[in-house]
Amino acid sequence: QSALTQPASVSGSPGQSVTISCTGTSSDVGAHNYVSWYQQHPGKAPQLMIYDVGNRPSGVSNRFSGSKSGNTASLTISGLQAEDEADYYCSSYTSNTLVFGEGTKLTVL
Amino acid sequence: EVQLLESGGTLVQPGDSLTLSCAVSGFTFSSYAMSWVRQAPGKGLEWVSGISGSSAFTYYADSVKGRFTISRDNSKNTLFLQMNSLRAEDTAVYYCAKDRGRLRFFDNWGQGTLVTVSS
Numbered sequence: 001q002s003a004l005t006q007p008a009s010v011s012g013s014p015g016q017s018v019t020i021s022c023t024g025t026s027s028d029v030g031a032h033n034y035v036s037w038y039q040q041h042p043g044k045a046p047q048l049m050i051y052d053v054g055n056r057p058s059g060v061s062n063r064f065s066g067s068k069s070g071n072t073a074s075l076t077i078s079g080l081q082a083e084d085e086a087d088y089y090c091s092s093y094t095s096n097t098l099v100f101g102e103g104t105k106l107t108v109l
Numbered sequence: 110e111v112q113l114l115e116s117g118g119t120l121v122q123p124g125d126s127l128t129l130s131c132a133v134s135g136f137t138f139s140s141y142a143m144s145w146v147r148q149a150p151g152k153g154l155e156w157v158s159g160i161s162g163s164s165a166f167t168y169y170a171d172s173v174k175g176r177f178t179i180s181r182d183n184s185k186n187t188l189f190l191q192m193n194s195l196r197a198e199d200t201a202v203y204y205c206a207k208d209r210g211r212l213r214f215f216d217n218w219g220q221g222t223l224v225t226v227s228s
Contacts, residue, residue: 001171003153036214038154045204045221046146046154051214089154091214096168098144098212103153 004029004090004101011107017078020104022090023071030071034093037066037075041086049088050075082108111135111217113205118222125195125226131188131205131219139163139183142208144215145190147201147224157203158190159212168212173199195226 005023012018022029022037029035033053038046048057050066053073063078073092077084085108090101117129131143144159158179159168167179178191188205202223206215 034213038215040154045218046215047218048214048216051209051216057216087153091154091156093212096212097170098156098159100146100154100156 001094001097001099004092004099006088006090006101006104008102009105009107011109012077012080013109014080014082016080017076018080018106020075020077020088020090020106022073022075022092022101024073024092024094024099025071028071028092028094028099029068029073032093033068035066035068035073036091037064037073038089038091039084039086040089046089077106080108084108111207113207113217113219115203115205115219115222118203118224120225120227121195122228123196123226126191126193127195127224128192129190129203129205129222129224131190133186133188133205133207136207136217138181138186142211143181143188144206144208144212145179145188146204146206146215146218147199148204148221149198149201152201155201156212159208160188161211166211192224195224197226200224200226 037050054066145157202221207217
C-alpha cells in the first residue's frame with residue numbers, strides 16, 4: 001500500500017492555471033476510474049473536489065477539473081484564486097483498500 | 110444537513126486501547142459505507158479502515174490490521190474504531206468519512222479527533 005506520488009508543491013499566480021499530478025500503478029490509478037481529489041486547508045477537514053476521475057460534486061467550482069491517462073491522474077485548477085491555496089490529495093481504490101497520494105501544497109503567489 | 114462528529118480522542122500510553130466514536134446525522138446511515146482516515150501531525154492522509162452499510166464487509170490498512178476493529182451501530186447512527194496495542198506512530202487526527210461506494214470516494218468528513226500515543 002505505497003502512497004501515490006504527487007509533487008510536494010506547486011505554485012501559480014492569480015488567474016493562472018496549475019496542474020497537480022498523481023502517479024500510481026496498474027493496480028490502483030490505472031486499474032479503474034475510482035480516483036478522487038481532496039482539498040484541505042490548514043486545521044480543517046478534507047473536502048471532496050473531484051470523484052471518479054473527472055466528476056465534480058455539487059457546489060465545487062467548475063474551475064476544478066480532473067483527468068487520467070494510464071497510471072497518472074491529474075487535477076487542474078484554472079483561474080487561480082487566493083482561496084485555492086491549500087493542500088491537495090489524490091486517492092485511489094485498490095484491492096479492497098484505499099491509498100492516498102503524498103499530498104501537494106498549492107501556493108498562490 | 111449531513112453531520113459527522115468524532116469523539117474519544119485523548120492521550121494514551123503505548124500498548125493501551127482506545128475506542129473512537131463518530132455520531133452521524135442528516136442521512137440514512139445504514140445505506141452508506143463508512144471509513145476512518147487519519148493524519149499524523151504535519152503529515153498526509155492515511156486511510157485506516159472501512160465498513161459496509163450492513164457491516165457485512167470490513168477493510169483495513171496493513172498498518173492497523175490485527176490491532177484495530179471497525180464497527181457500527183445502525184440503530185444509533187454511530188461508527189466506531191476500537192484501537193488496541195497502540196503505538197507512537199498511531200498518533201494522529203482521526204476523521205470519519207461517509208463513503209459513496211466501498212472505498213470509492215468520501216463526500217462528507219467529520220472535524221476529527223486527536224489521538225496521542227506517548228509515555
